[in-house]
């Protein structure tokens with residue numbers, strides 16, 4: 509039995525993780541009740557008893573949890589942004605590169621990826637690694653998230669008319685200072701020398717996400733073609749139980765919906781192209797709370813605990 513403490517278990521991500529772990533015979537789940545869940549001493553005790561702690565907290569509280577456990581043997585999975593480019597932490601995207609799942613399995617401290625970077629890195633990292641995209645390529649990322657991506661505060665803003673920042677919008681773009689907190693992890697883990705321009709948005713749907721990287725083949729390496737890009741992605745995820753690369757590149761596909769894999773822990777990748785124009789649209793569909801957060805945390809937990817990688821996942 510693996511003893512798991514979920515810190516932040518009543519937040520949006522925490523609840524998703526608890527749902528996936530509850531009732532599993534291989535896991536003993538430790539949660540703190542409402543009165544003690546923010547109590548530092550109670551959290552420190554829970555950390556002392558756990559084999560693995562999953563942090564589903566704002567960045568500052570995640571750093572605090574790690575500090576509380578400085579001298580303890582507990583291993584961490586941190587769902588926050590706090591440690592995603594920290595060289596002392598292993599980046600928790602098992603499909604990032606060959607052998608990376610084994611690194612996560614042996615790691616003490618694993619940083620769960622951001623939801624948007626999960627889509628971006630799945631599309632771009634293999635192409636940089638295979639030399640189809642130069643490391644200095646000037647990339648742009650357009651993405652739309654369901655509103656649960658902003659946690660309890662954004663859920664309230666979309667669902668409760670009475671709150672201070674209530675909104676009735678159907679869709680809004682944001683990140684307009686062009687310094688979103690996900691950019692450093694996108695650049696670092698894709699192996700890019702130039703930071704991508706990131707244009708995120710939110711739509712009035714609870715969960716689901718589309719991440720898109722449009723590419724001019726003129727900006728790619730000389731031997732890059734849509735077929736080679738498709739083949740590189742298929743090779744990178746061959747046999748993956750979580751990441752799938754669609755083979756249907758039909759130009760007349762009517763639409764790709766934000767709900768495509770919502771409610772699952774899958775990640776679906778697409779290469780749409782017009783070879784004559786030299787235009788490609790790399791698109792990822794995921795659930796911000798699935799492979800974008802809770803599903804990824806459970807996948808990492810399984811790897812770290814030596815359990816079947818997909819146990820408890822919604823595939």
Ligand SMILES: NC(=O)C1=CN([C@@H]2O[C@H](COP(=O)(O)OP(=O)(O)OC[C@H]3O[C@@H](n4cnc5c(N)ncnc54)[C@H](OP(=O)(O)O)[C@@H]3O)[C@@H](O)[C@H]2O)C=CC1
Pocket residue numbers: 515516517518519520521522545546547563564565566567569587588589621622623656657658659660661796797800801
């Ligand atoms: N939502 C998403 O799609 C994704 C979220 N993440 C990341 O996961 C983390 C959690 O996000 P999310 O679940 O959306 O956020 P929520 O705001 O929904 O939940 C955060 C939870 O942490 C609790 N909390 C805050 N401070 C403390 C503390 N000091 N001690 C104990 N508990 C505390 C909050 O308490 P209270 O209920 O009282 O507010 C809340 O329950 C964040 O770092 C976020 O960036 C990552 C990927 C995707």
Ligand SMILES: CC(=O)N[C@@H](CCC(=O)OP(=O)(O)O)C(=O)O
Pocket residue numbers: 587588589621622623624653654655656657658662689708709710
């Ligand atoms: C819609 C929305 O607001 N999304 C969040 C990101 C959600 C997420 O991935 O959380 P992490 O930052 O921990 O990765 C944002 O843009 O800040």
